[in-house]
Amino acid sequence: MVIDERWRQWKSGERQELEDFLDVLITLKDGGGNPLLTIEEVKAQSQEMMFALVDNPSNAVEWALAEMVNQPETMKKAVEEIDRVVGQDRLVQESDIPQLNYVKACIREAFRLHPVAPFNLPHVAVADTTIAGFRVPKGSHVLLSRIGLGRNPRVWDEPLRFRPERHMASVEEGADVTLTENDLRFISFSIGRRGCIAATLGTTVSVMLFGRLLQGFTWSKPAGVAAIDLSESMHDTFMAKPLVLHAHPRLPVHLYPTPSATI
Ligand code: HEM
Numbered sequence: 001m002v003i004d005e006r007w008r009q010w011k012s013g014e015r016q017e018l019e020d021f022l023d024v025l026i027t028l029k030d031g032g033g034n035p036l037l038t039i040e041e042v043k044a045q046s047q048e049m050m051f052a053l054v055d056n057p058s059n060a061v062e063w064a065l066a067e068m069v070n071q072p073e074t075m076k077k078a079v080e081e082i083d084r085v086v087g088q089d090r091l092v093q094e095s096d097i098p099q100l101n102y103v104k105a106c107i108r109e110a111f112r113l114h115p116v117a118p119f120n121l122p123h124v125a126v127a128d129t130t131i132a133g134f135r136v137p138k139g140s141h142v143l144l145s146r147i148g149l150g151r152n153p154r155v156w157d158e159p160l161r162f163r164p165e166r167h168m169a170s171v172e173e174g175a176d177v178t179l180t181e182n183d184l185r186f187i188s189f190s191i192g193r194r195g196c197i198a199a200t201l202g203t204t205v206s207v208m209l210f211g212r213l214l215q216g217f218t219w220s221k222p223a224g225v226a227a228i229d230l231s232e233s234m235h236d237t238f239m240a241k242p243l244v245l246h247a248h249p250r251l252p253v254h255l256y257p258t259p260s261a262t263i
Contacts, residue, residue, distance in 0.1 A: 003046060007039050022046060052198065056116050057206040059238060063114035064106045064210060066228045066243050067162035069219055074164055078103050082215045088251055092211035094204055100211060104177040105164035107206050111179065112186040113162055115146035118237055120187050123194060147237070150186035179203045216256070217247035 003022065009015035010026050018024055025045055028036040037045070068075040081102045086092050092100070125140045136142065151159040157166070167177055180199050181188050189196035196202065213219075221228060222244055231240040249256065 003043050053205055056202060057209050059116045060107050060110040060206055061210045062239060062243050064110040065219060066230060066239060069221055069245060070227050078106055079214055082211060091255055092215050097207045098176050100207060101171050101177040102164060103211055104179060104207060105167040107210055108167045108177060108179055109162055109164045111188040112150040115150060115187060115237055118147050120144040120146055120190060146187045155185050179206060216251055218250050220246045222246060
């Protein structure tokens with residue numbers, strides 16, 4: 001309904017300013033200056049964007065917060081990093097992302113241990129091939145287990161433990177932590193020709209969401225809860241019980257956008 005209404009506004013000339021990605025999609029032009037996308041294509045693109053850009057970061061951030069409330073020393077380290085890099089006089093910005101290495105290590109650990117889905121998107125072999133000694137005939141459907149990779153005890157020490165420090169080695173070697181994993185020891189954005197086209201955007205949204213939640217609030221368990229229940233849903237890899245926490249503001253009040261300021 002939102003897209004139908006926006007489409008109507010543009011086609012009637014009622015709307016003329018670009019404000020969000022829906023406006024951009026509706027007004028895209030081809031080389032000859034004609035509208036590029038049909039309304040069905042705009043709806044499909046918007047849906048893809050929502051699935052990719054809302055589900056992935058929010059699942060990772062929900063799991064990371066849950067794990068970190070159970071292990072307050074990890075939470076403390078991440079908040080200290082934000083206070084050191086950003087301070088408490090302004091909000092986390094995209095330009096801070098390269099320096100928020102521990103924060104990124106926490107999200108990376110959530111991608112490893114709690115992938116948004118148990119399997120990667122299906123791939124089909126276009127030719128006969130051999131991988132690690134296994135013959136894969138042309139036409140085979142190949143399903144990579146994200147859980148099998150991320151929790152492989154031959155690759156990961158104490159694989160079921162949420163331990164962001166395991167991703168900090170690159171910092172000691174002088175490189176920033178990234179959310180991509182080019183050695184496929186787990187799958188975040190995957191790699192190769194079918195890998196995610198939006199690792200930069202996905203990283204930005206994940207770090208901004210998580211960084212601002214950690215910077216803006218002190219998170220704690222609800223009264224009477226000894227530890228957050230980290231069980232997975234029977235049907236997928238989401239939390240079986242959606243995370244419920246207390247959020248206590250920790251920044252000066254003017255830094256919290258009011259509803260009227262965000263519209
Ligand atoms: C944190 C956010 C995201 C994560 C973790 C993520 C992860 C992934 C993964 C694991 C794949 C499968 C790669 C494979 O088949 O090997 C994928 C594919 C894809 N992603 Fe993302 N994604 C994210 C955000 C986005 C966004 C924002 C967009 C679009 C704007 C996007 C567009 C795509 C597309 C088009 C593919 C299919 C590529 C192909 O099959 O050629 N993703 N993504």
